[in-house]
Amino acid sequence: MAFLHELATGMGGVRTAGDLVARAMASKGLRIGEAKKYVAEKIGVSVFDLSDSQVMREVREDLNIGHVLVRPGGALGIEAKIRIAELLGIEINSVKRFKEKAGLEY
Amino acid sequence: MDKIFSRMGDGSALWLTPEELRHELRSGMEDAADMGKIPPLSEDELEHLYDICADPRKVVTVKPGNEVVHSFDAGTLKFPLRGGLPIDRLGTVLAHERAMCSDTFEMGHVDYSFKPVKAIISEERQAMEQVQLNATMPVYYGAMPNLGLYTKPDGPIDNWSELLPKGMLNEALAAQEEAMEMAIRDICYVAEAMHESGADGINFDTVGASGDADVLASLKAAEQLKKAFPEMHIEMGMAGEFVLGMHGRLEYDGVRLAGLYSHQQLKVAEKAGVDIFGPVINSKSSKSTPWNIARSCTFVKACTEIASIPIHPNAGMGVGGVPVTSTAPVDAISRASVALIEIGKADGL
Numbered sequence: 404m405a406f407l408h409e410l411a412t413g414m415g416g417v418r419t420a421g422d423l424v425a426r427a428m429a430s431k432g433l434r435i436g437e438a439k440k441y442v443a444e445k446i447g448v449s450v451f452d453l454s455d456s457q458v459m460r461e462v463r464e465d466l467n468i469g470h471v472l473v474r475p476g477g478a479l480g481i482e483a484k485i486r487i488a489e490l491l492g493i494e495i496n497s498v499k500r501f502k503e504k505a506g507l508e509y
Numbered sequence: 510m511d512k513i514f515s516r517m518g519d520g521s522a523l524w525l526t527p528e529e530l531r532h533e534l535r536s537g538m539e540d541a542a543d544m545g546k547i548p549p550l551s552e553d554e555l556e557h558l559y560d561i562c563a564d565p566r567k568v569v570t571v572k573p574g575n576e577v578v579h580s581f582d583a584g585t586l587k588f589p590l591r592g593g594l595p596i597d598r599l600g601t602v603l604a605h606e607r608a609m610c611s612d613t614f615e616m617g618h619v620d621y622s623f624k625p626v627k628a629i630i631s632e633e634r635q636a637m638e639q640v641q642l643n644a645t646m647p648v649y650y651g652a653m654p655n656l657g658l659y660t661k662p663d664g665p666i667d668n669w670s671e672l673l674p675k676g677m678l679n680e681a682l683a684a685q686e687e688a689m690e691m692a693i694r695d696i697c698y699v700a701e702a703m704h705e706s707g708a709d710g711i712n713f714d715t716v717g718a719s720g721d722a723d724v725l726a727s728l729k730a731a732e733q734l735k736k737a738f739p740e741m742h743i744e745m746g747m748a749g750e751f752v753l754g755m756h757g758r759l760e761y762d763g764v765r766l767a768g769l770y771s772h773q774q775l776k777v778a779e780k781a782g783v784d785i786f787g788p789v790i791n792s793k794s795s796k797s798t799p800w801n802i803a804r805s806c807t808f809v810k811a812c813t814e815i816a817s818i819p820i821h822p823n824a825g826m827g828v829g830g831v832p833v834t835s836t837a838p839v840d841a842i843s844r845a846s847v848a849l850i851e852i853g854k855a856d857g858l
Contacts, residue, residue, distance in 0.1 A: 404825060405581065406609050407839050408858050411568065411846040414576040414612050416605075421612030422646040425578040428819050428856065429647065429710060429742040429784060435577050435819065435856035454576045469645035471607045480643040487645075494740060497641035497707030 417463070418471045420446070420453040423491060430493040445491050466490060513563050516841045518801050519794035520832035527563065530799055534558050537796070537803035545750075545770040547811035550803070554852050558806065561848050562799045568843045571850050577857045580785065580821050582651055582714040582746055584615030599639050606646045612857075615651040615712050616640055622655035623695045624664075630699060634706040641707035649744065650703040651712030654696060654727045656719035659688035666691075669755065685722040685756045692723075696730035700741070710742030710784070717748040717774075720755025721766040724774075728761045728781040735782030745778050746787030746823055747771070750808055772811040779818055785857075788812050789823045794833040798841045802830035802848045809853030819856035822849050829858070 414421030420442055428438040443450045446466065452458040463470045468490065469483030478486060481501050488495040501507075512524035515533075525533065534555055542549040550558070561569060571577075584605070585598040596604070598616055605611040616637060618626050626633055633650075640648050660668040666688050672681035700711040711734070716727045731743050752774065754767025761777050769777070771788035778786045790805040792798075809822045809829075827833035830845035849855045 404831070404837060404842060405579070405587065405611070407568070407842045408579055408824060408846045409609060409611060411570045411843040412575075412577055412850045412858065413579045413610070416610040416612045417607070417645050418610040421576075421578050421610070425580075425613045425647050425857075426709075428578060432784060432818060434816075438578075438819075438856075451574045454573065471610060473607070480645055481641065483645045496704065496709060496740070500705070500707045501642070 414454050415456060415459075416471075417469050418456050419459040423468075423487065424453060426487065426493060426495070427491060430491075442491065514565075514840070515562065516798040516832055516838060517794070518792050518796045518798060518832055520834035520836070520838055520841065523797055525797070525799070530563060531555075531559060533797045533799040534562065534803040537800035538807045540800075541790075541804040541807035545772065545808055545811060547770070547772060547807065550807055550810065550852065554806075555803070558799075558803055558848055558852055561844055561851070562802065564844075567840050569847050570843065571847050575851060577850055577855065578612040579858050580613050580649070580712070580744060580787075581611070581615040582712060582823070582825070583617060583621060584649075584651065585617055586619065586621065590619055598636055599643060602640050602644050602648060606644055611646065613647040613649065613709070614644070615649045616708075617651045621652055621714070622658055623652045623692065623699045624655065624658045626652055626699045627695050630702050633699075634702055637703055637706040637708055647709035649710040649712045649742075650700075650708040651714050652699065653715045653718065654692050654713060654723050654730070655715070656685070656688045656692055656723045656726060659691050660684070664688070664691075682756055682758070685720070689722045689726040689729075692726040693730045693733070696726065697733055700730070700734050701738070704738055704741050710744060712744045712746065714746045715748045716745055717752050720753040721759045722756045723748075724752055724766050725759045725761055728777055731778070731781040731783050742784045743782065744785040744787060744821070745783045746821075747774055747789040750788070750790045771808045772815060775812050775816055775820070779816075783818065785819045785821050786812070786816065787821045787823050789828050790830070792827050792829070792831060792833050798830065798832055798844070801832075802845050805830040805845065806848050806852040809849055809855055813854040813856070821857040822853065822855050824849060824858045
């Protein structure tokens, strides 16, 4: 059920920019069109490109913000989220907690 | 004349002529407009719905560029519990992130209600902290307010569903009010703990399953949590298109909750500080799937047109135009999915 919804109407998560748009939507209280526009401006692509896995693979690898293809040395999980928080200008709860627990400046 | 392959609301196959399909769509739309006292769909929207439902392909999708972000309920229950897969919750989350390409996900306990989670909060926190270290996508924690769990023999309170038939009206009302206060405490306790463990948000799921007291408990909990933690993201998914008046006299900010339809539920959720609202429009198994899809789109569009927060209508089994069956056919699901986005103008599902 859920997979079919994702296939039919979903953005594609970390394969594209679905996770980034979802974060912008929740953090900034934006509707879908505004959230897409916000993310597109932040990462320097068109709104249409946000759901294009071909474009977004290169963008995500260049920005090192995690992808479905896990590569040696590539940021993943909390490493990627630290970069995403800075890139989108948002606070990510787990990043804040991680930095506090690790004794890193926040 | 070739007939169009469609479905009944219970998932069984149905063949309709073009005229019959148009009639089903209009009838479903009119039912929603009449029940909810909301605007009908336009003729162009009905025609677009016809194109979606009459499409001969098995699976339909939105046009490129029209994609939305999806959220979940019962997220980590789907693989290990429903599917019986030998995989833990962290594995489930990462499979959804890197194999199914979910936009967001939700972690929950097998009992999936706030009350039972309270007793195992340390273990839930530990699991969430592991998930947050490893997951890149947003992961929420979800559970149901589930007021019924506070009644005897599961809880300490007399069961209002047993008191009401006996004519013990005042006792039934008092029992719901007492359960509500307990639920508020439990929701806030669990939500605060999961927030401290890095959850990207809290999903209140199936709100209103026990009626208006269930809704009021959720609204008050959301209000308290947002006051204490303004940065906490709260998603509220409802139990139905209509709030059942099990109590009947409960109000939130001067609005009586019993009888509220989706677009009215949205407004009280916004007042409580909810960040994403999930309307639920119940599918009718005795009607066709096109009838149910048109009806759902009409209710959802009434929400999206007045919303100041994102709208993620529920589209699981038996809601949002999806047939009432645990193995809903892919043709029906994809049509409901596309219609809720392109006609209902939802921000996600």
